[in-house]
Amino acid sequence: LLTLLQKLVKSAQVLPQCYKLQEVQCDFSQACEGGSFADIFQGQYGEQKVCVKAVRIFQKADNTRMLKAFAKEIVIWAHLSHENILPFYGIYEGVSGRICIISPWIDPGDLSVYLQNFPHKPRLPLVVDITAGLRYLHQSDIVHGDLKAKNILVSDDGRALIADFGISRIVVSTKLASTQVSSGTMRWMAPELLIDDEENCPTVTLKSDIWSLGCVYYEIFTRKVPFYHCANDARLAMIRLDPMAIPDRPTDGPEEDSISRDMWWLMRRCWDSEPCSRPGANDIHALVTDLFGVREQRWSHKAALWKVVGGGLEIRPTSERARRILFQLSGICT
Structure with missing residues (x-):
């Protein structure tokens, strides 16, 4: 099912609406850090502190091309669930239409x-x-x-x-x-x-x-x-x-x-x-x-990272979630 979803997203060259977040609060004048390809801000989504990674672009036309290029990778990330993989919460359109990747804020x-x-x-x-x-x-x-x-x-x-x-x-x-x-x-x-x-x-x-x-x-x-x-x-x-x-x-x-x-x-x-x-x-x-002689340990904080507090949205990958995305994409491709 996930393979089919990846192919459809790549063909449609758009991101499903369920990946796009609204009401992310972030002060884009105060960057916490500048990475190799994005500026990092601390934001708030509902009651949860989040990392807002604003992709660095140089032309307005780059936004659309970037979204198309991201589509397949985002689908993969959104449907992964492992204690040692950072959860993906969604995409947010920031100041001047900059593409922002939203994930949990991890300290330190x-x-x-x-x-x-x-x-x-x-x-x-x-x-x-x-x-x-x-x-x-x-x-x-x-x-x-x-x-x-x-x-x-x-x-x-x-x-x-x-x-x-x-x-x-x-x-x-x-x-x-x-x-x-x-x-x-x-x-x-x-x-x-x-x-x-x-x-x-x-x-x-x-x-x-x-x-x-x-x-x-x-x-x-x-x-x-x-x-x-x-x-x-x-x-x-x-x-x-x-x-x-x-x-x-x-x-x-x-x-x-x-x-x-x-x-x-x-x-x-x-x-x-x-x-x-x-x-x-x-x-x-x-x-x-x-x-x-070191073994994997269970991580008690995993459930908290995977739950986005904002209408209680649970972002664990499920077959039902994938089917909803496929339904959205079928309307775009027809």
């Missing part, structure tokens, strides 16, 4: 901020959470495409949620955002994606996600970005021309930022230059739980 913020603020907190549970979230995506043949610490949120009780899958990739591929996105993401990109071939443009895959997953592990244990010693984009680009290049293993940091032998071995497997030789997310999840 993204993984990179969390690691800097809480360096002594256990990090293996984060590894398990992120691996479990990616395994869930890959089991549904969903590629994240931009996995890095900035695109992973951590709740106040230390649980990780993967965010922004597919969305930032759409912005880059449609060339609606600044060119800084590409250079900023290069640190986490698999080597096969950096091949400059106009005839055969490389695309993200499940295996390229695994390369990026190794980089996220690197960020967790070192609190540094991959290839951190390359502050200059030109130098970084030269290094990444070598498909065998991988991040250096730091040896001079504090003890809490050290990488164990087993963890480094797992990272190296994720960074294999041959995509087919990299382990799958399911295998990595098994390795993580076996090697480190």
